[in-house]
Amino acid sequence: MATAPYKLILLRHGESEWNAKNLFTGWVDVDLTDKGEKEARRGGELLTAAGLLPDIVHTSVQKRAIRTAQIALEAADRLWIPVKRSWRLNERHYGALQGKDKAQIREEFGEEQFMLWRRSYDTPPPALEDGAEWSQSDDPRYATIPSELRPRTECLKDVVTRMLPYWYDGIVPDLLTGRTVLVAAHGNSLRALVKHLDGVSDEEIAGLNIPTGIPLSYELDADFHPVTPGGTYLDPEAAKAAIEAVKNQGKKK
Ligand SMILES: O=C(O)[C@@H](CO)OP(=O)(O)O
Numbered sequence: 001m002a003t004a005p006y007k008l009i010l011l012r013h014g015e016s017e018w019n020a021k022n023l024f025t026g027w028v029d030v031d032l033t034d035k036g037e038k039e040a041r042r043g044g045e046l047l048t049a050a051g052l053l054p055d056i057v058h059t060s061v062q063k064r065a066i067r068t069a070q071i072a073l074e075a076a077d078r079l080w081i082p083v084k085r086s087w088r089l090n091e092r093h094y095g096a097l098q099g100k101d102k103a104q105i106r107e108e109f110g111e112e113q114f115m116l117w118r119r120s121y122d123t124p125p126p127a128l129e130d131g132a133e134w135s136q137s138d139d140p141r142y143a144t145i146p147s148e149l150r151p152r153t154e155c156l157k158d159v160v161t162r163m164l165p166y167w168y169d170g171i172v173p174d175l176l177t178g179r180t181v182l183v184a185a186h187g188n189s190l191r192a193l194v195k196h197l198d199g200v201s202d203e204e205i206a207g208l209n210i211p212t213g214i215p216l217s218y219e220l221d222a223d224f225h226p227v228t229p230g231g232t233y234l235d236p237e238a239a240k241a242a243i244e245a246v247k248n249q250g251k252k253k
Pocket residue numbers: 019023024025026027091092094118187188246249
């Protein structure tokens with residue numbers, strides 16, 4: 001068997017309306033900005049240029065990831081491939097921070113608490129009550145998830161726990177058939193997946209950020225271990241700059 005039989009591509013959605021406004025987003029279903037649409041198109045062009053054409057796509061159930069996949073696949077002339085979606089690929093539920101301004105929260109609670117909520121592995125923000133303004137408790141797309149499984153807030157550790165069943169039961173079976181799999185999802189659900197794939201420690205994952213719209217390609221060996229740790233961004237220079245921008249969100253401009 002080849003040493004790297006499996007091809008996986010991770011794609012964070014393009015800039016969203018709330019990325020642009022610097023608001024904590026989580027499960028709030030905001031759309032892409034024009035810039036986000038452009039990033040998604042460029043993502044598809046990068047896939048084409050690299051000859052990395054997905055055979056199947058998995059997305060979250062949030063429109064910024066769904067539309068990013070659609071636009072990227074259109075640019076790569078792959079709109080026809082099968083699509084699977086799962087809430088388990090959703091962005092981290094940001095609890096009571098959803099809808100709040102990142103710079104304001106940083107100012108009000110201080111850098112340490114802000115970063116603890118934003119990037120620590122196991123400290124979730126306060127829970128968001130069902131029925132509150134930015135809650136998804138009445139959203140029909142989650143009606144089939146039992147109440148006790150439905151997040152009201154999540155730390156990254158919680159995202160790893162709810163994402164992994166989908167990795168093993170939804171994505172790995174498609175990789176096993178030899179198909180090139182595209183996963184279009186979110187900053188924190190992809191951090192959870194990268195943590196798992198690369199075996200990143202709980203401490204180190206705090207410093208790992210995923211840029212919007214730039215495909216991250218992984219070749220995986222027979223045990224689903226990355227051949228190149230950290231994978232390969234299809235536009236490494238752009239990725240570097242965009243990673244810095246994500247890191248600095250919440251800082252005053
Ligand atoms: O607000 C969010 O849902 C996420 C992603 O945009 O933000 P952060 O990078 O601060 O975790």
